Amino acid sequence: MSTAQTTVNPTPVNPSTGKLVVAWALVGVPLGYGVYETLTRVAALFG
Amino acid sequence: MGWLDRERTIAPPGFNRWLVPPAALAVHLCIGQAYATSVYKTALVKHFGASLTEIGVIFSIAIVMLGLSAAIMGTWVDKNGPRKAMFTSAVFWASGFLVGSLGIFSGQLWLVYLGYGFIGGIGLGIGYISPVSTLIKWFPDRPGLATGMAIMGFGGGALIASPVSTALLKMYDPNSGAKGWVASGDSVGKLFLTLAVVYLAYMMFGAFTIKVPAEGWKPAGFDPAKVKAATLVTTDNVSAKNAVKTRQFWLVWIALFCNVTAGIGILEQAAPMIQDFFRQSDGVSLVSAAVAAGFVGLLSIGNMSGRFAWSATSDVTGRKRIYMMYLGVGAVLYTVLALAGSTSTFLYVALAFVIISFYGGGFATVPAYLRDLFGTFQVGAIHGRLLTAWSAAGIAGPLIVNAFLDAQGKPGQLTAASYQPALLTMVGLLVIGFVANLLVKPVDARFHEPRPDRVRSEEPAMEA
Incomplete structure (x- = not known):
């Protein structure tokens, strides 16, 4: 029964969600790394 | 090159506009490297036997070319769309590094001026303005947020390039462990080659991700x-x-x-x-x-x-x-x-x-x-x-x-x-x-x- 329901009302999946995650990760990860590296230098200011 | 034309980049119905900021960021994070030149400045002074001012001219030429190319090419960018502009910017920016590395390997400072300064500077100018008008059109409800996200990348690019360049210079130079170490010219040349390849790939990701909105498109609920x-x-x-x-x-x-x-x-x-x-x-x-x-x-x-x-x-x-x-x-x-x-x-x-x-x-x-x-x-x-x-x-x-x-x-x-x-x-x-x-x-x-x-x-x- 539940299978039938799934077939009749499939959960809508936005095809761009995966692309969105990959695209933001491609720019977000390096940027996060850069900010982290800079903050470790900034620590000297308050150390 | 018709596949780069604006007409080929019109977004289909249902395109998620939040894909546009990372595309723009990909370009700005790369060209933001321009603010990380201090990492290898001393190495170039030593390699060429030049003064700090002579090496500083490389950066000055790049910034002047940024302003000039943005001013001269702005209309072309608007007419041809962001994909062609980002693609062109990527080619100029990567070519700048390649010609620059040739100058470093051959000991010809003028080639670094021509490469990183002149050719790379053109890439900087076109790249800087390439996503701006597209972002404003995708985010008529929040244009400041949209352009802020992209132009933030120009500031953030140096934060990435600086530690990555330092790590690569250490990897390429066998004497990096020595006391008072200054990177060799050879290692800076190899760094330039690496940056050319990486930045080309990243900017191409931006160029082939970006799309322009269809005529008359506006976000849901926007008045x-x-x-x-x-x-x-x-x-x-x-x-x-x-x-x-x-x-x-x-x-x-x-x-x-x-x-x-x-x-x-x-x-x-x-x-x-x-x-x-x-x-x-x-x-x-x-x-x-x-x-x-x-x-x-x-x-x-x-x-x-x-x-x-x-x-x-x-x-x-x-x-x-x-x-x-x-x-x-x-x-x-x-x-x-x-x-x-x-x-x-x-x-x-x-x-x-x-x-x-x-x-x-x-x-x-x-x-x-x-x-x-x-x-x-x-x-x-x-x-x-x-x-x-x-x-x-x-x-x-x-x-x-x-x-x-x-x-x-x-x-x-x-x-x-x-x-x-x-x-x-x-x-x-x-x-x-x-x-x-x-x-x-x-x-x-x-x-x-x-x-x-x-x-x-x-x-x-x-x-x-």
Whole structure:
């Protein structure tokens, strides 16, 4: 029964969600790394 | 090359507009490397047996070419769309590194000028303006947020390039463990080759991800009439050719020039300045070189975050008001820095951080300011022409500060008082910028492009 329901009302999946995650990760990860590296230098200011 | 044309990049129905900011960021994060040249500056001085000034010329040529190519190529970018512009920018930027590496390997400094400076500089200019007009069209409801996200990348690019370049230089140079190590020319050449490949790939990702909205597209629930009623925003359009004939363009040019000149005044001297401000009577500074380097890092964070935070805020406050804050509050903070900055390191650091965040905010907010005044028609081209203010400020800022400091004494002997004339001159500049911004009024209807739905004589008066 539940299978039938799934077939009749499939959960809508936005095809761009995966692309969105990959695209933001491609720019977000390096940027996060850069900010982290800079903050470790900034620590000297308050150390 | 028809696959790069604007017509081929029109978004299909259901395209998620949040894919556009990372595409724009991919380009800006790459070209932001321009602010990380200090990593290999000493290595190039040693490799070429040149002076610091001769090596500094590489960066100067790149920044001048950025302004010139943005001004000259702006109309071409608007006409051909973001994909072709990003692709072209990527080719120029990567070619700049390749030609530059050839110059390093062959010991020909002029090839580095030609490569990184001239060719790479063209890539910088085209890349900087390439996503701006597209972002504004995708985010008519939040143009400041959208351009802030992209232009933040230009500030963030150096944060990535700096540690990555240092790590690569160590990897490429077998003598990297030696005491007092300076990277070899060979390792810098290999670094340039690596950056060429990586940046080309990243920028191509941006070029092939970006899309332009279909004609007449607007986000769900967005009411343009509401935006117009709230702020100094036009629904008309002005061409780039006409924009430069308006008083508004030159008033915003002056405001940007003053804001950038004042910011560069601090950025250029950041490390020695904090040491000089806290120099004791025996000539020794309370601030060590390591702490000064941390201060420079903090300013980079302030520059980057200001681009995003203040530009996004401008969607709520309006562009004119936030520029009043950059210039007006900036002038007050600069005055406090000049007169009382040496009383406490915390006060000094906090003031410099906010001032630099205003500097970054000015860059990121200006495309949306131009959109408000001139419409979206050729906003990329107008932005390109406005960036000549950046080039001019890049020359004026260091000239002003260095001229005053040269008159005050030698490096290593300067104190907080030595900086007062230069800093108070910056205050004067900020006041000039404040007044220029205050005078910005809506563009006269005679500069508007004709609209098919309206007879010119029936056009309504612009709202302030």
